[in-house]
Amino acid sequence: MYKxxxxxxxxxxxxELKLTKGIQVTEISHQSNDDNDFKNGTAxxxxxxxxxxxxxxxxxxxxxxxxxxxxxxxxxxxx
Numbered sequence: 001m002y003k004x005x006x007x008x009x010x011x012x013x014x015x016e017l018k019l020t021k022g023i024q025v026t027e028i029s030h031q032s033n034d035d036n037d038f039k040n041g042t043a044x045x046x047x048x049x050x051x052x053x054x055x056x057x058x059x060x061x062x063x064x065x066x067x068x069x070x071x072x073x074x075x076x077x078x079x
Contacts, residue, residue, distance in 0.1 A: 001042050002026055002052065007062055007073035009045075014061060014074045021063050021070065022054040028064075046071075
């Protein structure tokens with residue numbers, strides 16, 4: 001969760017985009033699987049300390065830097 005918004009990984013079209021990692025905007029400070037325990041900086045799979053970056057091309061995608069490579073996250077917006 002970043003800026004009160006949930007981001008989701010594994011979106012095929014997002015993974016296919018050519019994106020450039022920008023500035024670091026946050027890092028994971030809390031890990032939880034409880035929806036009621038989520039706050040900014042919380043992730044359910046990423047480890048505490050994982051750095052999160054903006055991408056230069058879009059405002060609705062973030063990128064996590066992990067030991068296994070970068071993971072892209074797409075902003076979930078309610079309609």
